[in-house]
Amino acid sequence: MNDMNQMDVAAVVAKLGQRAKAAAQELALTTADQRNLALSEAAKELRARTNEILEANAADLASISGKDAAFIDRLTLTADRVAAMADAADAIARQSDPLGRTLASFDRPNGLRIDRVSVPIGVIAMIYESRPNVGADAGALCVKSGNAVILRGGSESLHSSRVIVACLVAGLKAAGLPEDAVQLVDTRDREAVKLLLHSTETVDLVIPRGGRGLVSLVQKEARVPxxxxxDGNNHSYIHESADIEKAVGIVQNAKMRRTGICGATECVVIDRKIAAKVLPYLAAALGDCELRGDEEARKILPDMLAATETDWDTEYLSNVLSVKIVGDLNEAITFVQAHSSGHTDAIMAEDTDAAKRFMAAIDSAVVMHNASTQFSDGGEFGMGAEIGIATGKMHARGPVGAEQLTSFKYLVFGNGQKRSSVSSCREC
Structure with a gap:
């Protein structure tokens, strides 16, 4: 499909949407056992085709140039990472069914009973960059929650994505479910992304997962919800009451475990009262991590590079960490609120009142106390995997798993009730 003209791309995207919509209608009527079987079979297929996936990934890696280490790390698959994809599919299969849950039930004075029940969203378009494993996680979560999904991975991961999607489709087929429930936009043409964003008749929700360029495009072009x-411009604040050894260990993990993921800490904020003790210890623990500090931090570590205003708002995704010294908890809260991207922020403190105040004041999707920001992950939250970390405030927030990929509807049960002919000012 790589040589398609614009009309061909439009036709293909339209067809994908139509097929996904039909599959979603069928999938909504399936049982939890059927969907779980599809995921278990997909996991088996991923394990059985590990070598094929790795060969496809090698072809993806060979086709790129001029990318930084963080990008290459996100694109790279290993046997362990393929095994993790399969394990995630199995873990999602073992979870309780997110569909058909009675979220609320109430009786009206006229005898009507009203239930609010969880249902699938419908058709989800997942647009992502670099990480081919996102396709496996998104596909599994959508099947679990009864949604059809159209996957549009980055052009750099197309070979890997083809094999991964084939494994998911094999699982659907083995379970007798519609194979169109998981589809891949099999083209590098970027026009396909805009077309998905305009597919109001077939797509119910678009989830972008990538850099600011992709998110900006989605915000500008999307006609679909x-x-x-x-991005994850995350902060770890070391309060004056912190256990220094514990705090340094946490921040070292939060920054250096994997620098190229969205849960990594990008800025450490340190209370002035303990900064002289913490900074040298932290610098030694971070090893080859480049530190960029404010004027006060550089007085403690003169070899540290000077941070600019741009640094405070940068998601490095590499071995770089900015350092800010603050006078107290209030100043820390003000600074984090001003520069956080709303993803994940943390406080290291033994003073529980200070921790509670920080956690209440910071308006991010995930706020932590004495824990690494790299725990901001659907798998670590017990969701099996995540389709992304939602940083907005509507519908879902934080790690998005199968439960967050549902909507609800009202079921009203009566026994001949008729509404009065008297009109109400509340009627539409």
Missing amino acids: TLLHL
Whole structure:
């Protein structure tokens, strides 16, 4: 499909949407056992085709140039990472059914009973960059929640995505479910992304997962509702009451475990009262991480590079960490609120009142106390996997798993009730 003209791309995207919509209608009527079987079979297929996936990934890696280490790390698959995709599919299959749950039930004075029940959203378009494993996680979560999904991975991961989607489709087929429930936009043409964003008749929700360029495009072009996953400019604040050894260990993990993921800490904020003790210890623990500090931090570590205003708002995704010294908790809260991307922020403190105040004041999707920001992950939250970290405030927030990929409807049960002919000012 790589040489398609614009009309061909439009036709293909339209067809994908039509097939996904039909599959979604069928999938909504399936049982939890059927959907779980599809995921278990997909997991088996991923394991059985590991070598094929790795060969496809090698072809993806060979086709790129001029990318930084963080990008390459996100694109790279290993046997362990393929195994993790399969394990995630199995974990999602073991979870309780997110569909058909009675979220609320109430009786009206006229005898009507009203239930609010969880249902699938319908057709989800997942647009993502670099990480081919996102396709496996998104596909599994959508099947679990009864949604059809159209996957549009980055052009750099197309070979890997083809094999991964084939494994998911094999699972659907083995379970007798519609194979169109998981589809891939099999083209590098970027026009396909805009067309998905305009597919109001067939797509119910778009979820973008990538850099600011992708998110900006989605915000500008989307006519379909979106669930945004913004960048992770995350902060770890070391309060004056912190256990220094514990705090340094946490921040080292939060920054250096994997620098190229959205849950990594990008800025450490340190209370002035303990900064002289913490900074040298932290610098030694971070090893080859480049530190960029404010004027006060550089007085403690003169070899540290000077941070600019741009640094405070940068998601590095590499071995770089900015350092800010603050006078107290209030100043820390003000600074984090001003520069956080709303993804994940943390406080290291033994003073529980200070921790509670920080956690209440910071308006991010995930706020942590004495824990690494790299725990901001659907798998770590017990969701099996995540389709992204939602940084907005509507519908879903934080790690988005199968439960967050549902909507609801009202079921009203009566026994011949008729509404009075008297009109109400509340009627539409």
